Amino acid sequence: MSPSSALVTxxxxxxxxxxxxxxxxxxxxxxxxxxxxxxxxAVAAEINRQFPGAxxxxxxxxxxxxxxxxxxxxxxxxQPPSAPLRAxxxxxxxxxxxxxxxxxxxxxxxxxTNHLGHFLLINLLLDxxxxxxxxxxxxxxxxxxxxxxxxFPGPRWADPRVLADxxxxxxxxxxxxxxxxxxxxxxxxxxxTYELSRRLADQDVTATAFDPGLMPSTGLxxxxxxxxxxxxRRLAPVLVRLVPGARxxxxxxxxxAWLVTSAEVAxxxxxxxxxxRPKRSSKASYDEVLAAQLWDRSHELVGSPARxxxxxxx
Numbered sequence: 001m002s003p004s005s006a007l008v009t010x011x012x013x014x015x016x017x018x019x020x021x022x023x024x025x026x027x028x029x030x031x032x033x034x035x036x037x038x039x040x041x042a043v044a045a046e047i048n049r050q051f052p053g054a055x056x057x058x059x060x061x062x063x064x065x066x067x068x069x070x071x072x073x074x075x076x077x078x079q080p081p082s083a084p085l086r087a088x089x090x091x092x093x094x095x096x097x098x099x100x101x102x103x104x105x106x107x108x109x110x111x112x113t114n115h116l117g118h119f120l121l122i123n124l125l126l127d128x129x130x131x132x133x134x135x136x137x138x139x140x141x142x143x144x145x146x147x148x149x150x151x152f153p154g155p156r157w158a159d160p161r162v163l164a165d166x167x168x169x170x171x172x173x174x175x176x177x178x179x180x181x182x183x184x185x186x187x188x189x190x191x192x193t194y195e196l197s198r199r200l201a202d203q204d205v206t207a208t209a210f211d212p213g214l215m216p217s218t219g220l221x222x223x224x225x226x227x228x229x230x231x232x233r234r235l236a237p238v239l240v241r242l243v244p245g246a247r248x249x250x251x252x253x254x255x256x257a258w259l260v261t262s263a264e265v266a267x268x269x270x271x272x273x274x275x276x277r278p279k280r281s282s283k284a285s286y287d288e289v290l291a292a293q294l295w296d297r298s299h300e301l302v303g304s305p306a307r308x309x310x311x312x313x314x
Contacts (some may be wrong), residue, residue: 010092063117
């Protein structure tokens with residue numbers, strides 16, 4: 001698939017930074033979708049210094065702003081990457097625990113960023129991806145609920161218009177409610193993966209979901225109180241050694257890059273990967289009715305034209 005380009009969202013830090021670096025190491029050109037342009041530029045400079053044969057540059061993009069996403073895609077249209085765009089890694093994510101916040105467009109921030117922003121980006125980029133191409137959405141084991149996610153509260157599904165509504169009563173204001181919103185957004189990522197795979201069944205574009213495991217040294221805890229962040233990060237090395245499923249971001253990034261590049265998974269679509277192994281996601285995640293409803297409601301919420309419906313099963 002080389003020479004090829006990949007767009008990685010949330011590439012200025014954490015898993016996104018590491019997977020962009022790993023893709024560049026393998027000879028890919030990487031487009032760093034970043035809200036923080038200065039941090040993104042530093043990552044791009046470091047990648048270009050390490051791997052002179054690759055090319056890394058920043059594409060300004062805020063997943064919490066539909067206008068920013070549209071501007072980013074328009075920029076790619078006007079100035080296409082030097083190598084064919086064959087991969088989109090939807091990695092950027094946020095977890096809000098101090099109340100309820102809004103996106104630029106007025107939607108609840110966690111659902112708006114983790115799901116709606118990526119949903120719009122995917123639909124706007126589908127015509128720019130050059131087959132064979134792959135779309136990978138970074139999900140999370142939190143979508144299983146506390147029995148599989150070390151006590152992390154599970155998702156609480158509702159009509160997507162309610163999930164996107166910051167004033168919906170059920171969203172709540174506590175840290176636990178914030179974690180529920182996060183788990184719900186990660187379930188939405190899996191619904192999107194499976195529905196997208198069905199809709200791309202006649203095209204040479206695959207869609208998969210990736211569970212990177214618990215990565216305690218990433219910045220996903222940035223919305224927690226500073227004291228909690230300090231304790232959590234000090235414990236990170238211990239957690240990685242002792243907690244099942246806990247991993248260093250570099251290890252998860254290597255597996256994520258493998259999912260983007262490996263010939264072993266070239267024809268696999270509509271699957272949920274934990275590391276390099278396809279696994280069953282939660283029972284709820286296979287509800288095709290809810291997935292189709294999410295797809296249609298999301299188009300309404302982002303204001304983008306609907307893609308064709310998948311063929312009906314016999």
